[in-house]
Amino acid sequence: MTTATAPTAGVPVGPGLSMFDPIFVGIDEFGHPVYITLAYRNLLAGGEPGGGKSGLLNCIAAHAALSVDSRLVLLDGKLVELGQWEDCADAFIGPDITEALAVLKRLQLVMNNRYAWLRAHGRRKLTAADGLSVITVLVDEIAFYSATVGTKQEQEEFVALLRDLVARGRAAGIPVVAATQRPSFDIIPTSLRDLFGYRAAFRCTTPNSSNIVLGHGWAEQGYTATDIAPSNQGAAYLIAEGGIPRRIKVAYLTDGQIAGIADYAAWIRRPRPLPALVPDLTRLDLGAAA
Amino acid sequence: MSKSSPRRPFGGKSNGTITVIEAKVHRSSARNARLAFILTAVIVGLLAAVVAASYMHPILALFLGALIGVPLGGLVWVLVRIWPVLRLLWWWTPEIGVTTFLGTGWVQLANHTPMPVTFAVVALVVGVPAAVPVTRRVLVAWTWCFVVRHRLRVCFAQFIIANQSGSLPLILWARPTPVGERVWVYLRPGLSLADLEGRLDRIAVACHASTALIERASDGNAAYLRFDIKRREVLTAQVGSPLVDVIDPATPATDRPTPAVPTALDLPDVDIPTVTLPAQKKPPATANGSKPAASSSTPEDDISDWI
Numbered sequence: 001m002t003t004a005t006a007p008t009a010g011v012p013v014g015p016g017l018s019m020f021d022p023i024f025v026g027i028d029e030f031g032h033p034v035y036i037t038l039a040y041r042n043l044l045a046g047g048e049p050g051g052g053k054s055g056l057l058n059c060i061a062a063h064a065a066l067s068v069d070s071r072l073v074l075l076d077g078k079l080v081e082l083g084q085w086e087d088c089a090d091a092f093i094g095p096d097i098t099e100a101l102a103v104l105k106r107l108q109l110v111m112n113n114r115y116a117w118l119r120a121h122g123r124r125k126l127t128a129a130d131g132l133s134v135i136t137v138l139v140d141e142i143a144f145y146s147a148t149v150g151t152k153q154e155q156e157e158f159v160a161l162l163r164d165l166v167a168r169g170r171a172a173g174i175p176v177v178a179a180t181q182r183p184s185f186d187i188i189p190t191s192l193r194d195l196f197g198y199r200a201a202f203r204c205t206t207p208n209s210s211n212i213v214l215g216h217g218w219a220e221q222g223y224t225a226t227d228i229a230p231s232n233q234g235a236a237y238l239i240a241e242g243g244i245p246r247r248i249k250v251a252y253l254t255d256g257q258i259a260g261i262a263d264y265a266a267w268i269r270r271p272r273p274l275p276a277l278v279p280d281l282t283r284l285d286l287g288a289a290a
Numbered sequence: 291m292s293k294s295s296p297r298r299p300f301g302g303k304s305n306g307t308i309t310v311i312e313a314k315v316h317r318s319s320a321r322n323a324r325l326a327f328i329l330t331a332v333i334v335g336l337l338a339a340v341v342a343a344s345y346m347h348p349i350l351a352l353f354l355g356a357l358i359g360v361p362l363g364g365l366v367w368v369l370v371r372i373w374p375v376l377r378l379l380w381w382w383t384p385e386i387g388v389t390t391f392l393g394t395g396w397v398q399l400a401n402h403t404p405m406p407v408t409f410a411v412v413a414l415v416v417g418v419p420a421a422v423p424v425t426r427r428v429l430v431a432w433t434w435c436f437v438v439r440h441r442l443r444v445c446f447a448q449f450i451i452a453n454q455s456g457s458l459p460l461i462l463w464a465r466p467t468p469v470g471e472r473v474w475v476y477l478r479p480g481l482s483l484a485d486l487e488g489r490l491d492r493i494a495v496a497c498h499a500s501t502a503l504i505e506r507a508s509d510g511n512a513a514y515l516r517f518d519i520k521r522r523e524v525l526t527a528q529v530g531s532p533l534v535d536v537i538d539p540a541t542p543a544t545d546r547p548t549p550a551v552p553t554a555l556d557l558p559d560v561d562i563p564t565v566t567l568p569a570q571k572k573p574p575a576t577a578n579g580s581k582p583a584a585s586s587s588t589p590e591d592d593i594s595d596w597i
């Protein structure tokens with residue numbers, strides 16, 4: 001493979017994906033493809049270590065990286081799970097809660113400005129026709145920021161900011177995808193956990209853990225991630241459109257494939273940032289917009 | 291006929307061998323038959339008499355009505371009484387049909403062709419579908435569908451007793467799925483989805499399956515359910531992503547500055563004092579302050595997950 005810097009002009013035509021398109025995440029038990037539309041939903045993935053959560057996040061990151069109308073904000077406590085997307089991402093935060101708080105605050109400002117912009121146009125949510133990018137926030141190992149690193153105040157601030165993004169970001173085109181091994185109340189507050197619309201439960205060791213991810217009562221109805229074999233990594237129960245957990249197998253990208261897609265995405269991406277195409281909303285004045 | 295109502299509570303013959311449910315079913319069948327006889331005889335008889343009255347004397351018309359009504363009522367009585375047998379025949383119709391068809395085919399073939407030809411034809415008809423994997427799998431899958439319908443009926447009859455008269459849910463069609471079978475069922479009064487969800491494990495056992503799931507098959511009707519019987523795990527193979535195909539493999543790799551490669555990659559390389567945990571320990575004052583709230587929720591971790 002040759003090495004060259006991404007050109008500033010004459011960018012090759014991208015595959016034309018959009019974040020408003022359904023994202024392919026795998027197949028279900030009937031061999032049908034499973035899609036999720038992330039633009040207006042948040043996703044929470046849970047399950048035991050090595051279950052395949054980061055595989056799902058990489059799958060979503062690949063789609064987002066190849067989408068023309070998307071920006072990626074990556075928070076990865078482990079550095080390596082999403083590290084390969086660093087070149088396509090607008091922000092890549094490693095195990096540093098100060099940086100994480102800074103980027104979440106920026107996102108909050110963007111969200112406020114977008115709502116002001118929407119209000120000024122008499123609208124209620126962002127659509128594909130607006131030409132604004134969908135800012136996908138991927139958080140791997142949410143527990144690292146919310147319960148491990150930093151002071152108590154910083155952790156609480158992180159949770160508060162993330163909850164605000166999850167609660168309000170939907171219509172402003174800022175979906176959050178978060179992964180953690182067991183999203184119990186001591187890791188993320190129940191009030192935050194219950195806001196995620198899509199749930200993916202990878203293998204769990206107890207029906208209760210599965211219930212924590214999927215929602216109360218599913219294990220009693222026969223949908224429990226304990227019946228996934230430990231060797232069957234990447235299999236999960238997904239609650240998405242339809243409202244009933246579906247057994248799926250997440251599409252897997254090897255390191256080589258991720259590197260290929262990331263390089264291609266960095267190559268087709270217009271040189272960052274895009275002052276000419278998209279107004280820099282982070283500095284938009286709230287008063288002027290309203 | 292008026293004697294029938296005081297006799298009803300003690301109507302069943304005292305027979306020690308039949309179970310309570312069967313006695314109930316038996317009794318209700320006898321009563322239903324009697325009711326059906328009376329209703330049919332009276333209604334048909336009166337109708338016939340009214341029609342006949344315009345042609346003849348009313349008394350003659352009444353006799354004619356009785357003559358028509360009573361035999362018809364009798365016919366209905368017989369039908370209701372043999373209904374359990376009819377139902378049984380109906381349940382096994384596919385099997386009876388297939389067996390009859392095969393038997394007739396075999397006899398016709400044996401009568402009209404010489405022995406070697408007969409065997410050759412049979413070998414072809416049986417052997418080819420059995421040898422071709424696709425048809426074999428399809429045949430086996432459909433056979434399981436028939437089996438599962440019977441097994442589900444056994445479940446309903448044996449341990450999911452729905453109502454007093456013992457009427458069973460209508461087990462509608464079944465079709466194979468990659469993981470097992472999917473059966474549609476229409477519940478009769480006395481059962482609900484929640485009742486069945488408590489018995490999923492036993493349903494799975496009865497169907498010789500690994501797990502069973504039940505979903506509503508219709509948003510507007512709670513009686514219409516879909517059983518998913520699973521006997522195979524199919525999601526074991528690795529699934530690729532189509533995004534790999536849309537990229538250009540000749541893309542030049544992005545020029546990345548080589549990051550500073552960390553050293554001290556093994557335990558002896560790291561001195562004890564230099565270990566700094568990223569997590570800053572909570573100040574003891576805060577820990578003490580939050581102690582009462584934390585200690586109340588820590589012991590029952592599982593329950594307080596839901597607070």
Ligand SMILES: Nc1ncnc2c1ncn2[C@@H]1O[C@H](COP(=O)(O)OP(=O)(O)OP(=O)(O)O)[C@@H](O)[C@H]1O
Binds near residue numbers: 202233249528
């Ligand atoms: N969809 C998949 N198909 C096949 N194998 C997979 C799939 N997803 C993950 N694996 C395998 O499982 C391993 C662990 O997966 P992954 O890193 O995604 O787990 P994780 O849930 O993120 O674990 P952790 O909680 O430790 O971060 C991978 O290295 C890969 O070998």
Ligand SMILES: [Mg+2]
Binds near residue numbers: 053054081140
């Ligand atoms: Mg991971």
